[in-house]
Amino acid sequence: METAQFIGTLDTEGQLLATAAEEAGTDAKVPTCPGWQVRDLVRHTGMVHRWATAFVAERHTSYHPGEGLPDLDGTELLTWFREGHRRLVDTLAGAPADVDCWSFLPAPSPLAFWARRQAHETTVHRYDAESALGGTPSAITVDVAVDFAVDGIDELLFGFHARKKSAVRTEVPRVLRVRAEDIDAVWTVRLSTGTPVSERGEVADADCELAGPAGELYLSLWNRRPFPGVTGDPSLATLWREKSAVT
Structure with a gap:
């Protein structure tokens, strides 16, 4: 898959995550993440989005910790999430192909890495948000494109578990x-x-x-x-x- 495709997927999946989180409510439990409520999921994913944005936007060439989780909830939390997600998408879409910054798995370039990683991060957590709408995880309709799923398995096996x-x-x-x-x-x-x-x-x-x-x-x-x-x-x-x- 091309970097632009990953960015497009990230854009769509982040919007779907926010919609599901809003519908479920931030008090709802997340069955796919035992012990979490929707607020925990949204805070975590939003923090990761801002963390990733900083590497590309600020050209950090070594590891930098994230900003931490916000003390927000409800509508304010969802607004914060949407703003951070939009900035991540726009940052990746506007970055030069040869941007030099830190990354942590093999990839053709740092930009390719961050677009791919954040697309998969957000897709998995979109599924988490949808699980909070009710029912068992196995009953939720799987809406993941085949080529994207294959790439995600590659990333998991050849990246994380290597x-x-x-x-x-x-x-x-x-x-x-x-x-x-x-x-x-x-x-x-x-x-x-x-x-x-x-x-x-x-x-x-x-x-x-x-x-x-x-x-x-x-x-x-x-x-x-x-x-x-x-x-x-x-x-x-x-x-x-x-x-x-x-x-």
């Missing part, structure tokens, strides 16, 4: 396969006592396979929905649930 801090590890080497059934996309994840190693394709026999539509797999791997299909050793699916959280 880092030393990934806790998805096994004492005995095991192989986890992820298969998107609505597009020709398969990932093989080798698990051991070291960092997970992911490859595209069926490059080894799998001990466990997670399969389903790309959009559902994407949200499942982010621990937002049950896995649509599990075959083989279910303990690896449980391991992912218990150890894959990204902080």
Whole structure:
């Protein structure tokens, strides 16, 4: 996907998140984020948006902490969120392609990284906001484009879980396969006592396979929905649930 597509997705998803949060109300519980209410979700996502904006707008070339969570609620909180989201979208859209700033996952450029990361961040949290409208997470209609979902799985496996801090590890080497059934996309994840190693394709026999539509797999791997299909050793699916959280 191109940077402009990620920015467009970020724009749409942020607006959808705000609409769902407003409809649910800031007191509503967020089933996909146990212990959170909508106000926590909106404060967190809005803080991340401002944090990301600062790197691109102010050209920080090393890590800088975020501003912290605002002491706002209700209409004021939603206005604050919408303003920060709009500034992030406008900053990314107006930044030069070669902007030099800090980033933390492999990408063609810092701008490409931030557009991609914030599009996925906001999409997952849009789903969280919609879960606060009622019903169980598995009953919510998945509205994630297939190509975007595939990219998000790539980012999760080749980015976040290629880092030393990934806790998805096994004492005995095991192989986890992820298969998107609505597009020709398969990932093989080798698990051991070291960092997970992911490859595209069926490059080894799998001990466990997670399969389903790309959009559902994407949200499942982010621990937002049950896995649509599990075959083989279910303990690896449980391991992912218990150890894959990204902080």
